[in-house]
Amino acid sequence: MRDDDDSAAQNAHATTTRTSPPTKGPKSGVSRSSHASIFTERFFGSFQWEEFACGCGAAGVNISATYPIYKMIFRQMLHGVPITSAFAQLRHEGLSFLYRGMLPPLAQKTISLSIMFGVFDGTRRYLVEDYRLNDYGAKVFAGVVAGSAESILLPFERVQTLLADSKFHQHFSNTSNAFRYVVAHHGYRELYRGIEPVFWRNGLSNAFFFVLREEASARLPKRKSVSSRTAQEFIAGAVIGASISTIFYPLNVIKVSLQSEMGHRSEGSWQACKRIYRERDSRIGNFYRGCAFNTGRSFISWGIMNTAYENLKKLMHEQPQMPQMPQTAPISTSK
Numbered sequence: 001m002r003d004d005d006d007s008a009a010q011n012a013h014a015t016t017t018r019t020s021p022p023t024k025g026p027k028s029g030v031s032r033s034s035h036a037s038i039f040t041e042r043f044f045g046s047f048q049w050e051e052f053a054c055g056c057g058a059a060g061v062n063i064s065a066t067y068p069i070y071k072m073i074f075r076q077m078l079h080g081v082p083i084t085s086a087f088a089q090l091r092h093e094g095l096s097f098l099y100r101g102m103l104p105p106l107a108q109k110t111i112s113l114s115i116m117f118g119v120f121d122g123t124r125r126y127l128v129e130d131y132r133l134n135d136y137g138a139k140v141f142a143g144v145v146a147g148s149a150e151s152i153l154l155p156f157e158r159v160q161t162l163l164a165d166s167k168f169h170q171h172f173s174n175t176s177n178a179f180r181y182v183v184a185h186h187g188y189r190e191l192y193r194g195i196e197p198v199f200w201r202n203g204l205s206n207a208f209f210f211v212l213r214e215e216a217s218a219r220l221p222k223r224k225s226v227s228s229r230t231a232q233e234f235i236a237g238a239v240i241g242a243s244i245s246t247i248f249y250p251l252n253v254i255k256v257s258l259q260s261e262m263g264h265r266s267e268g269s270w271q272a273c274k275r276i277y278r279e280r281d282s283r284i285g286n287f288y289r290g291c292a293f294n295t296g297r298s299f300i301s302w303g304i305m306n307t308a309y310e311n312l313k314k315l316m317h318e319q320p321q322m323p324q325m326p327q328t329a330p331i332s333t334s335k
Contacts, residue, residue, distance in 0.1 A: 042130055047122030050316045055117035058308035059109040062301050067102050069297040074164050076290025077256045080280055083293055089166065101163030103175045108156030115153075117309065120146040120210055136211065143210045147202030154198055155191035158182070161259040168262075186263055194258035196269045201251040205244045212240045213306070230307055237306020238299040245298035250287045252294075 068090075075086035090098060123142035127133040133141070159178045162168045172178040182190050216236040223229035254272050267275070280286035 043126050046126040046129070047118060050313065051121040052114040052118035054309050054312040054316065055113035056110045057312050058305040059113035060106070061308045062304045063102070063106045063109050065304060066297055066301045067105065068098055069293070070105070071098065071164055073290045073294045073297060074256065076293065077253050078165060078260055080286060080289045093166070101160050101175070104156040104160040104163070108153050108160070112150045112153050113305065115149050116146050116206060119149050120206065139211050139214060140207045143207030144203040147204070147206035148199065150202050151195060151198050154195055157198070158191050158193060158259050161256060162262065165260055182262070190262065193266050194255045197251040197255045197258070201248050201255070205248050208244050209240060213237070216240065230311070233310045234303040234307045238303030241302020241306070242295050242299040246291060246295050249291045249294060253287055
């Protein structure tokens with residue numbers, strides 16, 4: 001009988017449970033809000049300002065040294081001419097135009113490298129510490145996130161393309177004038193012309209760069225002297241950066257071709273790729289016009305950036321030791 005009573009009681013309890021309506025209240029909203037605040041606190045709490053500062057400083061050093069080389073490569077990308085013709089164009093235009101358009105890449109690269117290193121480090125740290133994601137997966141995902149975040153700076157590349165193209169020399173006097181003209185006549189959307197190849201380039205190249213850079217840092221021997229360590233950092237960054245830049249060079253060609261036009265409807269990346277292929281004698285090798293010079297520039301550029309970043313990071317993480325005060329014997333008050 002006890003078993004029957006217990007069974008009946010359990011059935012009654014189950015029926016009551018099934019028929020009782022779920023209680024609704026503000027708890028679910030509060031719970032979602034608390035989860036969102038915890039995520040925000042944990043995610044952004046993983047970011048370190050030193051990483052952003054080191055990336056910014058490394059980019060400033062690099063752009064100041066390599067902009068004239070970039071301008072020659074740009075002319076080769078745009079017109080498909082050999083290096084001698086690109087150099088002749090710049091020499092004919094004179095020194096007054098050599099550094100024309102430098103402000104957009106300087107602003108863009110300092111912010112871009114700051115985002116690249118800062119967002120990568122913070123995202124990777126969050127994925128590893130909170131989600132226990134394996135290290136390689138975290139690096140790849142964080143690299144793609146950092147590259148996507150960098151794409152918001154595309155307007156700087158857009159204006160840089162317009163200022164570096166000789167057919168627009170008479171239209172714009174400086175960077176701010178170019179920005180105002182584009183926005184006033186064509187709207188903000190025009191500043192993001194060519195964003196598709198930039199997304200692909202930034203996300204994939206960042207993922208490759210950080211995975212290979214971390215591998216090089218872990219596997220290369222630890223140098224004791226400053227000179228040998230600096231040389232190793234330069235070569236590692238230079239080889240990795242130049243290799244990745246060469247692999248993704250055709251995406252830059254497509255981006256420059258899309259951004260060299262203004263006002264009319266933008267064609268898609270694949271349509272632009274086919275057009276460039278036809279214009280350059282239907283040879284894939286012609287997509288790489290200027291690539292050799294670009295590889296050399298990237299070798300120097302990424303070597304400088306990697307070395308500058310590592311040294312700035314070491315400098316910021318060195319905690320200055322306060323000099324110890326000599327201990328003195330306590331003064332006795334006894335007579």
